[in-house]
Amino acid sequence: MIRPTFHPRARVSALASPVAPAIATTRPHAIAASWLRFLLPAVAFLVPLQLAAQSAAPTRTIVSLADSLPIPNAQAVVLFHAPPSGDNVILLPRATVSANALGAALKVLRKLDREHGGSGRSAMIPIEGILPPRNQSAAERASLRAIIAEVAQQPMTRVGSLGMGQWMPLAPGKVQLR
Known part of the structure; x- marks a missing residue:
């Protein structure tokens, strides 16, 4: 039986655990970086929409x-x-x-x-x-x-x-x- 190594800096082997493909690394900053990679384009898309709505001329x-x-x-x-x-x-x-x-x-x-x-x-x-x-x-x-x-x-x-x-x-x- 293969046992995964749980070291703070070690990568989890894909063969060691069925959830390993979902968790690519045990480093928290890498997980945060992957979330930022998806979050920043969404923010960049939504901010101009908000600014356009706020810049609309007020109704007379x-x-x-x-x-x-x-x-x-x-x-x-x-x-x-x-x-x-x-x-x-x-x-x-x-x-x-x-x-x-x-x-x-x-x-x-x-x-x-x-x-x-x-x-x-x-x-x-x-x-x-x-x-x-x-x-x-x-x-x-x-x-x-x-x-x-x-x-x-x-x-x-x-x-x-x-x-x-x-x-x-x-x-x-x-x-x-x-």
């Missing part, structure tokens, strides 16, 4: 005051990744616009971005009822009112199939809601 958010909304009696409509541009659009009725409606739409949009931001899906979400915000500060309300006033100062243009209205892109970080 457009606030629009329109004569009519696609959903009757809605206080706001959120178009998440609206085709063909992929922009996020918040539609507010010009006649009954409120800071609460804009704040609710921005919170819905923030939640959609957090949960479905990279999915490539688009959606139209009507906001038909709004509860008064519990923890909205006076500064947040003033910021929302300032955005509405700024949109109202834009020139009248055609807003898709919704008739005449005003719109403007919202600057990133312009409003911070809790």
Whole structure:
């Protein structure tokens, strides 16, 4: 009977053990080197994919005051990744616009971005009822009112199939809601 030699620097003979082909050496650094040989190409392949995803341009958010909304009696409509541009659009009725409606739409949009931001899906979400915000500060309300006033100062243009209205892109970080 042939007995394998177990010496820290000795190679295991292929005839000595049925598992010898799987374990080419008893040296731990050689095993680690073989793992690195397979791991490094995988990392080199995946890193550019991660960097490309992080370098994608952020989605623009457009606030629009329109004569009519696609959903009757809605206080706001959120178009998440609206085709063909992929922009996020918040539609507010010009006649009954409120800071609460804009704040609710921005919170819905923030939640959609957090949960479905990279999915490539688009959606139209009507906001038909709004509860008064519990923890909205006076500064947040003033910021929302300032955005509405700024949109109202834009020139009248055609807003898709919704008739005449005003719109403007919202600057990133312009409003911070809790």
